[in-house]
Amino acid sequence: MSRILFAWELGGNLGHMTRQLPIARRLRQQGHQVFFVVRDTAVAAQLLTPEGFAYAQAPVNVDKKRLPHPVNYAEILIASGYADPAVLLGLVQGWISLIRLFKADLIVVDHAPTALVAARLTALPAITIGTGFEIPPNCLPLPSIRPWETIPTERLLRAEEYVLERLNALATFLKGGTIERITDLFQGARKVLATFAELDHYGTREGENYVGPLYTGTTGQLITWHQIDKPHVFAYLRPDAPGFENLLKALSKLSAEVIVVAPGIKPAHIQAFATLNLRILTQPVQTEQLFKMTDCAVTTGGTGTVSQCLLAGIPLLLVPQNVEQFLMSLRVEVLGAGTAARNNRQEQDFAGLLEALLKKSCYRLSARAFAQQYAGYAPAETTDNVIQLIDSTLTNRDAVSSQ
Structure with missing residues (x-):
């Protein structure tokens, strides 16, 4: 059986954990070892502790300086610590250390771009799961996330060039391969767009495989409506x-x-x-x-x-x-x-x-x-699809390792 690391780095609230939980449960039932690295340990304590999953704090940028209103995915990365080479090195090395300490065979990434960088540098197979917002379209420039504002194309391009310069300098320092586009991080992983096309934050993308959302409606306290005669x-x-x-x-x-x-x-x-x-x-x-x-x-x-x-x-x-x-x-x-x-x-x-x-x-x-x-849609079927993708990725990894 394999050792599978779940990674969550950016974003808040319960959504990332509730998306990962159904997959983790199934993998554990199959005999795999599962470990979580999470942005918010309070959320993990609420959702993972009762289920007996082990977890640790994700590497995070503690610098309080923030870009007030990021306009695209590249600026989100800048706001998350990618602007400072020392901060970025620390974040990536933190993920690399966690990957090696756990001896991971595969990483399942949910809004964790720096974990994807670490996976690429360590040649660790990766699967990235997310909504449209968390997996940006593969286009140049990376599109604006503020469509109600007029954002100059030059700013969008400059942000990506800025991030690429830092990522590639880091890759060279750590003796890893460079990339030409930020979205190469996602192209290098096996991608799961866990949403419906109509609910893609960037709008429907042609040629993408939307598998539907991952969630569980059976976790938590059981309650019922008391009054039948009211809305x-x-x-x-x-x-x-x-x-x-x-x-x-x-x-x-x-x-x-x-x-x-x-x-x-x-x-x-x-x-x-x-x-x-x-x-x-x-x-x-x-x-x-x-x-x-x-x-x-x-x-x-x-x-x-x-x-x-x-x-x-x-x-x-x-x-x-x-x-x-x-x-x-x-x-x-x-x-x-x-x-x-x-x-x-x-x-x-x-x-x-x-x-x-x-x-x-x-x-x-x-x-x-x-x-x-979407009548008949069942999140369990999406979970099945992700499990099959994980199984095939692990099988390919084992085949390559045996050669």
């Missing part, structure tokens, strides 16, 4: 979401039964807003059965939650906290299956958006059309 509204939010308190006020005044899952919420907010009609929970809940009777959902725009809702035919109010989530909001709006809260996030703004989603049939019909288009 049901489900919300998965972070307390630092813009307008969070105003949104709670709007939800509390709906003529509906509301369940809010808000990890990290202050006890004072629970005391202020929880009622018989509005339950506030701090831990993940099982959504598979719950979504069968949900009329509207509120979320920040994570791919997993959005996909689950649309597959259940549930229209969405999106409250994005970052560029990635805002791009997802735009995809949902193009589908006609929801709407995004933008600059105006007062109580009355949220109330109007919620009422529209519950009363206007156009949103519900569009969400149901999406659900019908």
